[in-house]
Amino acid sequence: MKKIIFVMCLLLPMAAIAAGGSKFPLDKAEYDLTDKASLQTGAQLFMNYCLGCHQMQYQRYQRTFDDLGIPLELGQENLQFTGEKPGDHIKNAMPAESGAKWFGAPPPDLTLTARVRGADWLYTYLRTFYADESTTFGVNNLVFPNVGMPHVLQELQGVPSKTYEKMLLDGEMVDRYVGIKSDGTGELSAAEYDTAVLDLVNYLVYVGEPSRLQSEAIGRWVLIFLLVLLVLVYLLKKDYWRDVH
Secondary structure, three states: OHHHHHHHHHHHHHHHHHOOOOOOOOOOOOOOOOOHHHHHHHHHHHHHHHOOOOOEEEEEHHHHHHHHOOOHHHHHHHHOOOOOOOOOEEOOOOOHHHHHHHHOOOOOOOOOHHHHHOHHHHHHHOOOEEEOOOOOOOEEEOOOOOOOOOOOOHHHHOOEEEEEEEEEEOOEEEEEEEEEEEOOOOOOOHHHHHHHHHHHHHHHHHHHOOOHHHHHHHHHHHHHHHHHHHHHHHHHHHHHHHHHO
16 A cells, blocks of 8 residues: 555656646647648747747757758748857857846746646647736736746737626626637737647647657557567467477
């Protein structure tokens, strides 16, 4: 029993980390690592809206271009803005001290964020910012309360607000939270914004494990090989035991 309790104590924190430590229900991120168009859009969104604060110091531009099918010239023209070389890591010029001063802590590197937080956490997080004038940046987040960053995609979504509807509870009319709604000033519709966020999440998942598709393909062949080997070993075993009997 003690061993079981010990194992559970180890697994529960790991599960909490995998869920991003959030108590807010997460939406399913139906990302597709084989969708090159989605990955390319996600890369463009990251470079335009995230790279100013967040780095990907373990990912190179060239690797991104090659894996996502982006010609080198187009990649340099549309995804590199300050003279970086294709072989450089995806970094920005923000000093860690300045980031800590402006945001309360240095903005985290996002190379492995999707593996740590999970795609569902990221997808829900980017879609649950809402206006809150009591905070430094005028926004808050349902998944990450009191988050220390602005809503960088507000230009696309518009100004988001929490919406409520009246419902009867224990004989009294109360407000029930029903979701986030934009004021319509963004460049995208609600459906288009959700798609853009999914593209960005798709890219972050890819960066967290660039060789994932290749690894899965190799894994399938390894399983097939092991199954064939199992059959051969079984037949060999029967042949040997025939002489024993």
